[in-house]
Amino acid sequence: MKINLDDPNLTAYALGELSGDLRAEMEKAVLASAAAQTFVQETQQLATLLETDFASELKHAARKPSNILPRSEPRSFWSDNRWASIAVAALLAVCAVIAAVAISGLRGHRPAALAGNHGSLASPAAAATPAVLEVEAEVEAAPPEQPLVALNEPPPSSSGEPRGTANYGHFEENPFLLTETNPFSTFSIDVDTASYANVRRLINAGAKPPKDAVRVEEMINYFVYDYPPPPPNEPFSINLEVASCPWTPEHRLVRIGLKGRELASQARGRPGELVRLAAEKAKSTVLGVGDDNLKDATMQKLADQAKGNYAYLDSLEEARKVLVQQMNGTLVTIAKDVKVQVEFNPQHVASYRLIGYEKRLLRKEDFNNGKVDAGEIGAGHTVTALYEIVPRGAANDPAASVPPVDPLRYSPNLPPPIRTRRPI
Amino acid sequence: MLNPPAAPDLEELLRRFEIPLQQYTARILGDRDRARDVVQETFVELQRSAREQADDAPAKWLFTVCRNRALNVCRKERRLTYLDEEILEKREGKAPAPFDQIEEKEARGFLLRIVATLPPRQQEVIQLKFQNDLSYQEISEITHLSVSHVGVLLHTALKTLRQRYGSASRDFLPFTPRTT
Numbered sequence: 054m055k056i057n058l059d060d061p062n063l064t065a066y067a068l069g070e071l072s073g074d075l076r077a078e079m080e081k082a083v084l085a086s087a088a089a090q091t092f093v094q095e096t097q098q099l100a101t102l103l104e105t106d107f108a109s110e111l112k113h114a115a116r117k118p119s120n121i122l123p124r125s126e127p128r129s130f131w132s133d134n135r136w137a138s139i140a141v142a143a144l145l146a147v148c149a150v151i152a153a154v155a156i157s158g159l160r161g162h163r164p165a166a167l168a169g170n171h172g173s174l175a176s177p178a179a180a181a182t183p184a185v186l187e188v189e190a191e192v193e194a195a196p197p198e199q200p201l202v203a204l205n206e207p208p209p210s211s212s213g214e215p216r217g218t219a220n221y222g223h224f225e226e227n228p229f230l231l232t233e234t235n236p237f238s239t240f241s242i243d244v245d246t247a248s249y250a251n252v253r254r255l256i257n258a259g260a261k262p263p264k265d266a267v268r269v270e271e272m273i274n275y276f277v278y279d280y281p282p283p284p285p286n287e288p289f290s291i292n293l294e295v296a297s298c299p300w301t302p303e304h305r306l307v308r309i310g311l312k313g314r315e316l317a318s319q320a321r322g323r324p325g326e327l328v329r330l331a332a333e334k335a336k337s338t339v340l341g342v343g344d345d346n347l348k349d350a351t352m353q354k355l356a357d358q359a360k361g362n363y364a365y366l367d368s369l370e371e372a373r374k375v376l377v378q379q380m381n382g383t384l385v386t387i388a389k390d391v392k393v394q395v396e397f398n399p400q401h402v403a404s405y406r407l408i409g410y411e412k413r414l415l416r417k418e419d420f421n422n423g424k425v426d427a428g429e430i431g432a433g434h435t436v437t438a439l440y441e442i443v444p445r446g447a448a449n450d451p452a453a454s455v456p457p458v459d460p461l462r463y464s465p466n467l468p469p470p471i472r473t474r475r476p477i
Numbered sequence: 478m479l480n481p482p483a484a485p486d487l488e489e490l491l492r493r494f495e496i497p498l499q500q501y502t503a504r505i506l507g508d509r510d511r512a513r514d515v516v517q518e519t520f521v522e523l524q525r526s527a528r529e530q531a532d533d534a535p536a537k538w539l540f541t542v543c544r545n546r547a548l549n550v551c552r553k554e555r556r557l558t559y560l561d562e563e564i565l566e567k568r569e570g571k572a573p574a575p576f577d578q579i580e581e582k583e584a585r586g587f588l589l590r591i592v593a594t595l596p597p598r599q600q601e602v603i604q605l606k607f608q609n610d611l612s613y614q615e616i617s618e619i620t621h622l623s624v625s626h627v628g629v630l631l632h633t634a635l636k637t638l639r640q641r642y643g644s645a646s647r648d649f650l651p652f653t654p655r656t657t
Binding site for chain 2: 059060061062063064065068070095096099100102103104106107108110111114
């Protein structure tokens with residue numbers, strides 16, 4: 054038998070991988086060919102060299118401390134910078150031009166109508182100086198899959214705790230900010246709704262909810278808004294509306310609404326697919342059930358770390374809403390790391406405050422930083438944020454009592470002087 | 478102790494496989510930290526749910542699960558498309574060709590630097606074979622390739638290694654075991 058040195062079986066023979074007839078046949082052929090014998094010998098020598106080098110690589114690697122051998126003290130699963138490298142998925146920047154918010158609705162206290170999706174204020178002065186709303190999102194196809202609990206780390210549990218020990222993370226309401234010094238407002242989208250259900254439970258029970266249990270953005274986002282769906286190929290639509298502020302009529306209330314695209318039923322896949330999704334998602338959806346010793350802060354943090362949603366089930370009705378009606382949105386994430394940055398035009402907006410989202414504020418630099426984690430939007434989800442805006446020249450400006458910052462002395466990039474525009 | 482009754486087994490498996498799995502996963506991901514995470518998650522999965530399946534052939538189970546998880550990471554993070562068959566077969570490894578580093582060739586791991594110039598899938602089977610002493614059959618099950626495909630990959634890889642090692646060490650006898 055003429056032996057072919059390019060026969061993979063020859064390598065297999067040299068590595069002792071052959072058996073039975075094939076092995077016997079190959080052995081005979083090798084014995085008959087000097088070239089084949091050299092080949093086998095060289096292959097075996099190379100194999101020994103490789104084994105030696107690979108073994109020494111392992112020995113070298115083993116000198117580094119092991120990270121998962123069981124230890125007596127639990128090591129936090131999250132202590133690594135594990136999220137930092139969540140990769141840049143398709144970056145998508147959606148820009149919408151909004152008219153400056155406080156232009157003409159100013160005088161007559163009438164709600165300024167919005168011309169529609171991505172539209173501008175129905176106002177003669179509107180087009181002159183647009184404020185810009187920029188929304189950036191990382192779009193991903195699959196929902197995240199992360200186990201919640203680490204090896205050797207007991208799952209957080211409230212069992213054995215005394216009753217009546219509910220605790221809530223403390224936060225301060227956002228202050229009014231001067232547009233001149235803080236033109237950007239940046240925050241992470243958050244679509245949890247647990248706070249609303251929890252507050253409702255307390256009120257139904259005749260108790261006054263503690264201040265820190267009331268997260269306004271969750272009140273606002275509890276309800277489904279009737280925003281139009283996004284145009285095809287866009288992950289979400291952006292909607293704006295301006296109205297006079299009910300509690301301080303000279304102020305304006307701006308509503309910014311995002312709506313994630315709906316998935317067609319076939320896009321959701323076969324039932325089996327859905328079950329798999331549900332199983333994956335079950336790892337990261339945090340449901341609070343029962344009452345009295347709800348660890349609200351822990352739950353919210355858990356859901357954030359697992360990149361999931363946090364809902365509180367105070368009633369069968371709420372369970373139906375979360376688990377049945379909103380299943381699609383919770384199951385299929387259409388955008389993650391969603392951050393919103395709003396730029397206010399100082400010519401029209403003297404100061405503003407973001408209502409709620411206290412725990413979700415980001416620095417303006419974080420907006421374009423993919424490493425900074427943010428919230429997620431599920432299919433069909435709506436996300437709403439409200440700003441209270443003080444138009445320039447309004448009588449009642451809470452931020453005006455703050456002494457102004459001295460103008461920049463050295464920087465060549467002085468902001469343009471504020472021209473005062475006469476309201477039409 | 479916190480350890481459940483099965484812990485001695487787990488410790489044994491960790492001792493045997495943790496570092497090799499990290500090396501293997503790191504080669505797929507090109508990122509040691511992520512590789513450690515993947516290996517950790519694999520052991521968590523093992524402890525939680527898969528003891529019975531894994532008990533027969535722990536090596537096969539661990540390498541398979543690590544590989545799948547690493548490929549998931551690739552897919553999610555759009556890392557070098559390890560899954561793209563065409564690229565996988567053709568792409569040359571990232572490490573620089575070692576020929577200009579002949580002076581350093583006495584250094585340990587010289588051969589591994591040449592391994593790093595092979596296409597990813599060849600690197601993978603080489604590592605499974607020579608670092609982890611797995612058979613063609615086991616490698617085939619872990620990588621979902623046929624046994625004969627594994628044979629071809631190893632054959633080709635060894636051939637290339639021989640050539641490159643030979644030309645990198647012309648004044649050496651290529652296949653004399655080194656004294657280290």
